[in-house]
Amino acid sequence: MFAHMHVVMMDTGQHLALVAVALAISIALALPLGVLAARHPTISAPLLAALGVLYTIPSLAILALLVAYVGLGAGPALVTMVAYAQFVLVRNVAAALHGVPVAQSDAAMGLGMSDAQRLMRVELPSAFPVILGGVRIAAVALIAIASLAGYVNGGGLGTMIFDGLQRDYLEEILAGSIPIALLAIAVDTGFRLIERRASRWR
């Protein structure tokens, strides 16, 4: 395993990159969707139901379906990851916004903030620590799901796991899975630290 340290490092880098890109896209999608769900109860129920269905389909099945249509590579893996993260993130953003005290929203309106100002200056900052908690959970889940990229030629630490499984080569499987576990613990700890800093005022 140590003889192939550079391979492990490279795969870890790819793995992290996959997670970072998927997480960035997921957040960019989930924030507006979460705001929409929080503001409009009529949209919230069907939206969360749809995302819930997506969430319950095994990620491997989504991936297989995508590969059948768009071929191998990191692309289908990213789409799978983003789809999976949406349910966690959208529900979390909506819940975080619901958790903002009504008095704060009322005061924001009464003091003369526009809807956008109220959202950007009061509601999102107030909900931020809770939203961050959801991002942490999504990030940890994505680190695990990113392994599937290795199955479809998308890179990352999963490459070694699936290769090892095929060749019945335990050390290679461990070389892929141990870094994944460490990565998950490190990311979780890092997010918890940021969360604590962001919650000073709570």
Added chain:
Amino acid sequence: MNSPAGAPVRFERVSVRYSGSQTEAVDAVAFDVRPGEFVVLLGPSGCGKSTLLRTVNRLVVPNAGRVLVGDKDTATLDAVQLRRRIGYVIQAVGLFSHMTVAQNVAVVPSLLHWDRARIDARIDELLHMVRLDPARYRDRFPKELSGGEQQRVGVARALAAEPEILLMDEPFAAVDAIVRHALQDEIAEIARRLGTTVLFVTHDVDEALRLAARIAILERGRLVQYDAPLRILTAPAAPFVESLLDTHDVVRRLSLKCARDAMQPPRDGAGPDVREDVSLREILNDFLRGAATVHVLDGNARRIGSLSFGDVVAAVASS
């Protein structure tokens, strides 16, 4: 004192009906508030007083009638711009918990794009005004403040951009009695000094009597009486007003106390003299005849104190 900086407010047959409700929350209410006047909206919960208050800054839009602020129909004004000219204080305070005291106070000035130096100076000025030492409080978060301190910040935030009108919705209902009295005295003094028009909602009769130049009494969305506290006590317009204010009991309490019990240190100003053992009920007649101050004399005809109507009310309030 300054000339009034407050704007007049006029309610012209204002009605509000919430969707899904059979009855009007506010029913054809009409009255005028003079610039710089301190008006209390008084009534039991559900009488429409908060709803009426919220029509002034268009958090509630009337179904009928007009609300005029500074002679302009609020329906013709941009709601967001209007609200920046109107201070707003609520019972739950609603301080932004992720912002420091200074950032909370700075909200409206920064919405109005004041420059940094002016905002900083204004924060200190306001914190002094509400008796919080800026050096100690500027950088604290709301959770580090007591309920009374939070509402002081709430008042400072509402006054930050020198509003013409201050709307207060049961602002002191959640703090204990001692703090409440201190806050009442301070808001009365601040409003007088700044000349701001104040509309103040409460269900607390003593609070209304202490603070108001005029009281608007609401019952199930209707305006029952709009008059000075003294007139309301002595000439209640309806049985509802009598029972709400317990006017018989107030008059009884007035007759149980004498000038000595309520007087404050001697003040200047014209006014009739009374003996120290005269009952407050008799003194009420002097105020009814238009006196602003009554002077209290001891047995040797020496002036030992003075009384305003407010002092008389304070003496019987919550006793």
